[in-house]
Amino acid sequence: MNIVFFRYKNICETDYIEAFKQLGINVVEVDLNSIKADSLEKRANAVGEHIKINTPMFVFTINYFPYISIVCEALKVQYVSVSVTCPMIEIYNTTIRNSCNKVFLFDKEQYLSIRNENPGGIFYLPLAAATQRLGLVAESPSDYKFDISFIGSLYKEKDPFTNLKLSDEDLSRFESLMQRQLETSIYSQDYLEKEITDVDVQKIKKASSDFYPSDLSVRDLDRFVAINNFLSPHMTYLERCSVLNKIGQSFPHKLHLFTGSDTNNISSVKNGSISVHGPVNSITEMPLVFRDSKINLNTTTRSMKSGLAQRIWDVLGCGGFLLSNYQPELEDYFEIGKDLEVYENYDELIEKIDYYLKNEDKRLEISSNGCLTVKTSHSTLNRVIEIIQKIAP
Numbered sequence: 001m002n003i004v005f006f007r008y009k010n011i012c013e014t015d016y017i018e019a020f021k022q023l024g025i026n027v028v029e030v031d032l033n034s035i036k037a038d039s040l041e042k043r044a045n046a047v048g049e050h051i052k053i054n055t056p057m058f059v060f061t062i063n064y065f066p067y068i069s070i071v072c073e074a075l076k077v078q079y080v081s082v083s084v085t086c087p088m089i090e091i092y093n094t095t096i097r098n099s100c101n102k103v104f105l106f107d108k109e110q111y112l113s114i115r116n117e118n119p120g121g122i123f124y125l126p127l128a129a130a131t132q133r134l135g136l137v138a139e140s141p142s143d144y145k146f147d148i149s150f151i152g153s154l155y156k157e158k159d160p161f162t163n164l165k166l167s168d169e170d171l172s173r174f175e176s177l178m179q180r181q182l183e184t185s186i187y188s189q190d191y192l193e194k195e196i197t198d199v200d201v202q203k204i205k206k207a208s209s210d211f212y213p214s215d216l217s218v219r220d221l222d223r224f225v226a227i228n229n230f231l232s233p234h235m236t237y238l239e240r241c242s243v244l245n246k247i248g249q250s251f252p253h254k255l256h257l258f259t260g261s262d263t264n265n266i267s268s269v270k271n272g273s274i275s276v277h278g279p280v281n282s283i284t285e286m287p288l289v290f291r292d293s294k295i296n297l298n299t300t301t302r303s304m305k306s307g308l309a310q311r312i313w314d315v316l317g318c319g320g321f322l323l324s325n326y327q328p329e330l331e332d333y334f335e336i337g338k339d340l341e342v343y344e345n346y347d348e349l350i351e352k353i354d355y356y357l358k359n360e361d362k363r364l365e366i367s368s369n370g371c372l373t374v375k376t377s378h379s380t381l382n383r384v385i386e387i388i389q390k391i392a393p
Contacts, residue, residue, distance in 0.1 A: 001025050002056045006047065008032045010062040011282045012084050012310070015130035019384040020060075028054045040067055047071050058391065064103055066093040066216075072100040078391060082383075084127065086110050086304045087228045092217045096122070102391045107307030108329060117218050123390055126333065127310050129317030131379040137287040138319030138371050147254035147357060148247060149293035151286055152311065154240045154261035155301070161234035164207040174200070178235040181302070182242070186325045186344050189235065189302045193227055201226040232303040240299055241266050243346065247297075248273040250350050254357070258289060290320035294363065295356055298324035308333070313378060316340065316370040321363050323352055333378065339370035 003020060005027050007013050017027050030050050037043035048071045051059060058078035061068060063085060072079035079100045083091070086107040096103065097118050104125035105111040111124040164171070181192040204226040205211045212229060214221045247255045248268025253275070255268070260279040263269040269276055280286050290296050296315045306328040315322040322340040324330070336342050341356065343349035356363045 002028055002054050003058055003060050004028045004030060004051055004054050004056040005060045006030050006032050006050075006065070006068060008062075010084065012062050012082075014283075015133060015380045016060070016062065016082070016384065018130075018132065019379075019381040022381055023384065023388065025057075028056065043067065044071050048075060051075055051077055058102070063088060064090045064096075066090055066095040069095040069098050069101055073098040076100070078102055080104070080387060080391060082125065082387070083107075083110075084310060086301075086307055087224070089212060089221070089225070089229075091122075092219065092221055092224075094216055094218055096218065102387075104387060104390075107304055109305035110307070114218070125383060125386060126308060126329065126378070127313050128378050128380045128383045129313040129374045131317050131375045132381070134287055134314065134317035135375065137291050138317065138375075140291070142291045144292055144294050146256040146289065146293040148251065148295045148297065148353060149256045149258065149289055150240075150244065150297045150299075151258040151280060151289060154244075154259055154263065154266075155233050155237040156262050156265075157260075159233045159237050160208070161230050164204060164230065166203060166207045170200075170203060174231060175234075175238075178231060178238060181235060182239050186346075187300060187302070187327050188305045189227065189232060192231060192235070192302075196223070196227060196231070198223075204230050228303045232301065236299075236301045236303075239302070243297075243299055243349070244268065244274060246346055246350060247353065251353060251357075256293070258286075287314070287318045290315045290318040293320060294360075295353060296320045296322050298322060300325055300327055312340070313374060316367075316374045319367055319371040321356065321367040322370065323349070323356070334370065334373060338366065339373045340366065 003025055005017060007029055020027050035043055035046045037046055044067050047068055058080050059072050061081045063083055064081040069079050077100060080102045082104045083106055087110060091114050101118060101121040103122045106125060106127045108124055115122045177192055177195050181189055184191045201223050205222055212225045244266055245268050252273040255274045257274050257276045258280045263276055268274045280289055298309060298311045300309050308327055308329050312322060312324055324342050326342045326344045334340055341352055343352055
């Protein structure tokens with residue numbers, strides 16, 4: 001039983017490959033980066049040749065590739081894709097309607113926004129933890145080198161907002177709306193979406209040289225692109241800098257930041273209250289930081305409206321203690337206060353950091369429960385079994 005797994009060096013790929021192999025499925029790996037083609041047509045032809053040669057039960061990718069769907073539709077082969085990013089704009093391409101598609105989306109709001117375009121081919125499926133790989137870390141003892149840790153991008157390098165050719169008045173207004181969103185709710189961007197007008201959308205579109213076009217999309221995406229591609233990354237940057245500053249000020253020399261992002265705008269970094277270690281390797285180093293931190297922070301990007309980021313599953317899979325912003329789907333899979341902890345405002349964030357730094361027994365109990373919950377019900381293997389059950393005839 002073959003599947004063809006088209007890879008492009010996404011960090012989740014190896015864990016899915018191992019899960020498929022555990023089920024006795026032969027995985028034919030094809031590196032998309034190795035396909036030398038000077039046009040999309042030639043790339044599609046090369047993909048098609050790999051599929052024809054291997055006659056797979058289905059084709060698989062992490063995240064959705066419209067051109068692979070086109071090839072699979074022509075060859076009458078099922079195309080299975082699992083999203084690990086949100087928002088994923090490619091799912092709004094008209095190819096999403098293809099009968100070959102079995103597309104799995106982890107953010108319920110994103111799923112609901114597109115499911116009617118292909119009711120039998122689009123599914124909701126949360127992310128998971130690679131418990132077999134991470135379990136080795138979870139089982140080893142920790143000497144807790146770090147009190148509080150945050151791993152990840154601050155989003156400055158992913159923030160196109162400041163490069164928009166807008167008037168100072170417009171830039172100021174948009175930033176005020178973002179700040180108001182951050183004050184209104186600890187997750188999502190509902191306030192911002194309500195306040196941004198069609199005129200605002202067109203201003204952003206005209207101010208960008210690479211605004212994503214809607215010509216091949218199931219609907220006009222201008223509003224979606226303006227908010228999610230331009231405003232949301234900047235709002236995430238503002239929030240993460242603010243959160244880190246608050247923690248640095250409240251707990252001097254206890255916060256450890258692992259990032260490759262520019263930290264010049266964080267005053268607590270400048271005055272030495274936060275230790276900056278630089279980025280860590282996601283496979284070999286990040287799990288060790290999760291295990292060796294008394295408190296691991298998660299601040300979800302605002303464009304992820306309800307779903308659970310990969311960071312949540314990974315921290316718990318390593319046996320780490322997680323303190324995350326509240327997300328609506330958390331209570332679908334975990335018991336808050338038993339498996340992990342959440343904050344619903346920034347004052348509560350500071351209060352809970354203080355409490356759990358002082359109450360080690362409670363912290364260790366929660367981290368142990370969270371690890372067991374993930375290991376029992378939310379492994380990558382669990383998700384692959386769910387996928388197979390959904391696509392089986």
